[in-house]
Amino acid sequence: MPAAGYPVCLRFNPCDFCIAIGTSNKCVKYYELENYTLVSTSTIEMMEPRALCFTPSGEECFVAYDDGTRIYRLDNETRPILLDVIQKPYRMVSDLQVSSDGSQLYCLDSNCFLGNAGGDPSAAAKMKTN
Numbered sequence: 001m002p003a004a005g006y007p008v009c010l011r012f013n014p015c016d017f018c019i020a021i022g023t024s025n026k027c028v029k030y031y032e033l034e035n036y037t038l039v040s041t042s043t044i045e046m047m048e049p050r051a052l053c054f055t056p057s058g059e060e061c062f063v064a065y066d067d068g069t070r071i072y073r074l075d076n077e078t079r080p081i082l083l084d085v086i087q088k089p090y091r092m093v094s095d096l097q098v099s100s101d102g103s104q105l106y107c108l109d110s111n112c113f114l115g116n117a118g119g120d121p122s123a124a125a126k127m128k129t130n
Contacts (some may be wrong), residue, residue: 006071009051015058022049028063030074042072042080051107053096062105064093069105 017033021117027050029041050064051060060083061072068087070079086105095108 001085005048008048011052011054011061013054013058015016016075018075020052020054021057022052022063022099024048026079028052028061028074030033030061040080050093053098055098056102062096062098062111064096064107069096070089094108 005027007021008024009022010019018039019031019033021029023029026045027041027043028045028049031037032039040079042127045065047065049115050066052063055063059073059075059087061074061080063072065072068085070082072082073083074080079118086092092109093107097106097108098104099106
């Protein structure tokens with residue numbers, strides 16, 4: 001297990017009493033807050049997350065990295081399930097947000113540019129997992 005790292009980004013799940021935390025040791029940890037238990041953690045990424053956000057349903061979590069955005073289902077008991085990857089680099093992203101209808105993903109970079117980050121957030125909800 002990787003050494004403990006400090007939080008670099010976090011977001012509360014809009015539908016569950018849970019929080020996702022991106023850490024400096026390149027992990028995304030998903031905690032259930034009622035009992036303060038770790039539900040899942042990712043340990044496969046090669047860089048630290050820049051920002052993260054949930055879809056309005058709270059089922060998927062978008063995590064921005066320098067090389068693109070990965071879409072996870074975090075409530076798996078052992079580890080997050082990777083649903084999709086948006087191949088668009090985010091070198092200086094400071095925030096991500098999914099529109100309230102779940103149809104657009106927006107990013108805010110360090111130059112205060114808010115733009116469509118690409119991809120269709122609702123597509124992750126339609127994907128089937130193994």
